[in-house]
Amino acid sequence: MSRLDAHHHVRRPASAPPSATGPGPRRRVHEWLDAPGMAPLRRDFTLADLAPVALAGGIDPTVPVQVLPDIHETAEFLMPATAGDVVAGVVSWADLASNDLAGTLHALRAAPGGDHLVCLGHLVQGEPDWGRLNRPTVRRGLRTVAQAGLTYDVLVVPHQLLAVVTAVRELPELTFVLDHLSKxxxxxxELQPWASLIRELAALTNLFCKLSGMVTEAEWHRWSVAALRPYADVLLDAFGPERVMLGSDWPVCPLAASYEEVVDVAEALPAELTAAERSHVFAVTAERAYGLGERDGRGRAGDGGPVGLDR
Incomplete structure (x- = not known):
């Protein structure tokens, strides 16, 4: 069975030592790497670093996800996607509040690697105004994303989920992907109130969710499959395997578990699924949510409508 990693990162942090991996995106500051316990991540992580661990985990291809809200990083982030067949699609960033977001997206798609742009995203979890998805300027930008045939990734923490519910409900034309089960x-x-909010979100069919980031939300050195299972069960019961996709969250996941362990956990958690249902979690859902394999030179092929269960 083909297995696809729908969520990983590549980066060149400014705090890292000089890289021996050759030319690539310039170094930029990742402030979150200054937090305690982040020392192992203060170095370069490239697609070349990922390749052997992904191969060992039986994963091919992947979807890299941009972290920094920097349009120059976006252009540089897309370029490596042109090398080989490892990258199926890219989740990048652009300013949703820009008055010329459509022009920005057109320029990105015309640039090297732009045909791999399938989704935009933003780390809402770090925003002081966690209701930013519902600002009028951001709503306008999200509609532009939908019109461009792109998907939108959203990373929030549980207390921000109500804002996501509102945005997803009021923008049925846009396909959303929730990262890391909303941490x-x-x-x-604790399951509540997270579980109830997840079920409320799952009732909206233009939203998919990633089975990702779980090991680093558990106790890093004491986690177990049994401790993760209740959360995976809620997710799979609410969304169904047709709307859940695997993501490794590499290179963050090795803080708690190796890449292979994360893939093994994803195999173990949905124990009751059929082979066809597993194929959705490990590949088909991501292909569908991001329109992978449907690109027409403009990024994700589509008619501006959501990729919901009714299509």
Missing amino acids: PPIARG
């Missing part, structure tokens, strides 16, 4: 409090073993 439930796995380390504390």
Whole structure:
């Protein structure tokens, strides 16, 4: 069975030592790497670094996800996608509040690697105004994303989910992807109110979710499949395997588990799924949500409508 990693990163942090990997995106500051315990991540991580660990985990191809909200990073982030067949599509960033977002997207698609642009995203979790998705200027930008035939990735924490519910409900023309299950409090073993909000979101068919980022939300050195299972069960029961996709969150995941362990956990958690349902979690859902394999030179092929269960 083909297996696809729908969420990983590549980066060249400014705090890293000089790279021996050759030319690539310029170094930029990742402030979150200054937090305690982040030292192992203060170095370069490239597609060349990912290739052997992904191969060992039986993964091919992948979807890299941009982290920094920097349009210059976006252009540089897309370029490596042109090398080989490793990258199926790219989740990048652009300013949703820009008055010329459509022009920006056109320029990105015309640039090297632009045909791999399938989705935009933003780390809403770090925003002081966690209701930013519902600002009028951002709403206008999200409609532009939909008109461009792109998907939108959103990373929030549980207390921000109500804002996501509103945005997803009021923008049925746009396909959304929720990252990392919205980071439930796995380390504390709490399910509510996260589980209820997830079920409310799952009722909206223009939203998909990533089975990703779980091991780093658990206790890094004491996690177990049993501790993760209740959260995976809620997700799969609410969304169904047709709307859930695997993501490794590499290179963050090795803080708690190796790449292979993350893939093994994803195999173990949906124990009751049929082979066809597993194929959705491990490949088909991501292909569908991001329109992978449907690019027509303009990025994700589409008619401006959402990729919902009714299509």
